[in-house]
Amino acid sequence: MEATFVIVGGGIAGVSCAETLAFFEPDKSIILLSESSLIKTVINLHAITRTLTQFNIQEMESSEFSLKHPNITVIHDTLVEINDGEHYILTSTNKTIKYEYLCLCTGAQPKLIPQAELFEEIIGIRDTDSVEIFLQKINRAKKVAIVGNGGIASELAYKIKNTQVHWIIKDKHISATFVEPGAAEFFLSSLNKDVQEEQVTKRMRYQEEYSHRSGAALGPDWYKNLIIKGAGDLNIPSEIKIHYETEISNIQRSNNSPYALEVTLSNGDKFTCDMIISATGVTARKSFVSKNELELSNTGEIKVNEFMQTNLQNVYAAGDVCCANWKLAKHWFQMKLWTQARQMGSYAAKAMVGHLNNEEVLQDFCFEMFAHSTKLFGYKVILLGLFNGQKLGTNYEILIRMTKGLEYIKFVLEDNKLQGAVLIGDTDLEEMAENLILNQIDLSPYGDDILNPDIDIEDYFD
Structure with missing residues (x-):
């Protein structure tokens, strides 16, 4: 097989890249390599401000996606090897796909706590499959522990009901990924309130249908239509105990206790629980090899320049798998967020089209200023600059x-x-x-x- 453009990854970055390419180059062949048979596409894109946008996510079968974009062929497969010298890739089913331009949008995977390999009661939340496992386990749980202090950990602490929650964070305040102590104090009063029906807000919506696959990140509002309840007493309100400035030092099977695990924290505190949710960030998902080595950051992301190019000829990268390796604008910096994944995927496509046609490529305005819209503890949250x-x-x-x-x-x-x-x-x-x-x-x-x-x-x- 061969195509002018080959994109690897069926998440927000990869699909945004493929759709932008199809718009600019409707006569060129495009192959989208996705581990999932379902494709996530952006619809109803609407700009709230110059840098803040609102859109919906629509899931569709790859065949339906190809009908919408006749020059895109979707292949349900996994990238194994890149031969950048001869411009082809190999897949897990032994397909050889030649390309002129290749864009890697393989995303990231959960960075679980070290003990996760030893206990089935420890789970991470990253994609659709992991949410299904989580929902099955939480229904039988009376006591849970949440490890982490980012968006998913904060959403879970707010949303889980009918169970005791131990929230373990290494910082001095909650939600430290996004806010400072003052805003954290503002949020604290919401933690033990009953979750009200969520109001419609001007922000991105993301709906996920369940199917057995892995790969793409959940994005915002993954919990929007979920009822997350444990097996505790309905008449007793949920209790949340926050363990500040500490980490898990040991986990073992609990003896003479109705709960499966006994957790020891680095500050000496101990408690028992039914399950542990590890929401401690992500690492770049790079399970393939390349003939010549890709230049990586200290944390394992693929370095890209201001045109999303890697150090390999005609190989680009976008989304969580890449690291911005150019002189950044004063008010912009990179975070592993769904907003930036969409922006990077679309901009990588524009850069590839420009280089194909020998046109000047100007960096997208979205890299001028950091802008992110989310929801924490029932409140709309906008972060700028x-x-x-x-x-x-x-x-x-x-x-x-x-x-x-x-x-x-x-x-x-x-x-x-x-x-x-x-x-x-x-x-x-x-x-x-x-x-x-x-x-x-x-x-x-x-x-x-x-x-x-x-x-x-x-x-x-x-």
């Missing part, structure tokens, strides 16, 4: 406005210019904050009034 003072050292100022149970707004300023923002709740300040960061307007005339609730600051910047 250097929202936690990343890259700024210690010479910056923070302005905060909080209304308990309603909103939390944090502005990060350096030299009287906005560098980042955290917007929790329905603040409607995202467009203004984005413009202030991008335009670097001097805010010294406004002082602290920029977050004064009695002043509509948006009037100044319409």
